[in-house]
Amino acid sequence: MLKTIALVVCVASTSYADLAPLLHAINQVEASGQRDNVPPGDDGKAIGPFQIHRGYWKDATGFDKTIGGTYGDCQTYIYSVKIVKAYLNRYGRNFITESNWEALARIHNGGPKGYYRKSTLPYWEMVTKHLPVTTVPPVQRSRYGNSNQYRDSRSSHGCP
Numbered sequence: 001m002l003k004t005i006a007l008v009v010c011v012a013s014t015s016y017a018d019l020a021p022l023l024h025a026i027n028q029v030e031a032s033g034q035r036d037n038v039p040p041g042d043d044g045k046a047i048g049p050f051q052i053h054r055g056y057w058k059d060a061t062g063f064d065k066t067i068g069g070t071y072g073d074c075q076t077y078i079y080s081v082k083i084v085k086a087y088l089n090r091y092g093r094n095f096i097t098e099s100n101w102e103a104l105a106r107i108h109n110g111g112p113k114g115y116y117r118k119s120t121l122p123y124w125e126m127v128t129k130h131l132p133v134t135t136v137p138p139v140q141r142s143r144y145g146n147s148n149q150y151r152d153s154r155s156s157h158g159c160p
Contacts, residue, residue: 019088022101023081025130026050026108029123035077048074050084050108060086084108101131 030051031038041051052074061067064086073079088096088104091112095103105127106120107113114120 018099019085019096019101019104021131022104022127023050023084025127026084026105027077028130029126038075047071048080049077050074050080052080052083056087057083059090060084063087063090101127 027033027035027049030041031049035049038047038049038051040047042053046053054071057071057074060083061069064082067079067082067086069079074083088107092100092104092107092115095107095115102124103115105124106115106117109123110117110120
């Protein structure tokens with residue numbers, strides 16, 4: 001007699017729904033919270049509420065072909081959220097499961113290895129100013145960056 005044993009492993013992870021505060025904060029930094037009629041940024045190279053570049057869009061739609069659409073669709077908030085989630089899933093999947101918002105924000109800003117670049121630290125500092133204090137995940141520093149002062153900076157700096 002053959003017995004089948006099912007092993008269920010429960011892993012605490014961040015779902016995309018849990019990223020809502022981070023996406024809100026990124027939108028605040030990129031477009032001052034505007035969701036519609038956002039002017040192009042970065043000398044016309046980035047569009048929409050998350051200021052998405054064409055290469056970012058290609059990476060995201062290449063990773064998740066179910067998204068479809070055109071680059072121009074990045075002008076809309078709902079479509080842009082799909083693009084950002086796909087991009088972060090492609091290049092920051094482990095950071096999603098770790099709830100590491102710093103690394104995810106820095107990837108959004110600096111590309112696939114943005115979490116290693118010191119040039120993305122000021123961007124992360126701006127993002128933290130728009131995150132609810134109660135939702136900021138614990139600081140994780142072992143593999144990248146050195147911005148462990150961000151919690152202190154939240155209390156000493158006001159929003160721009």
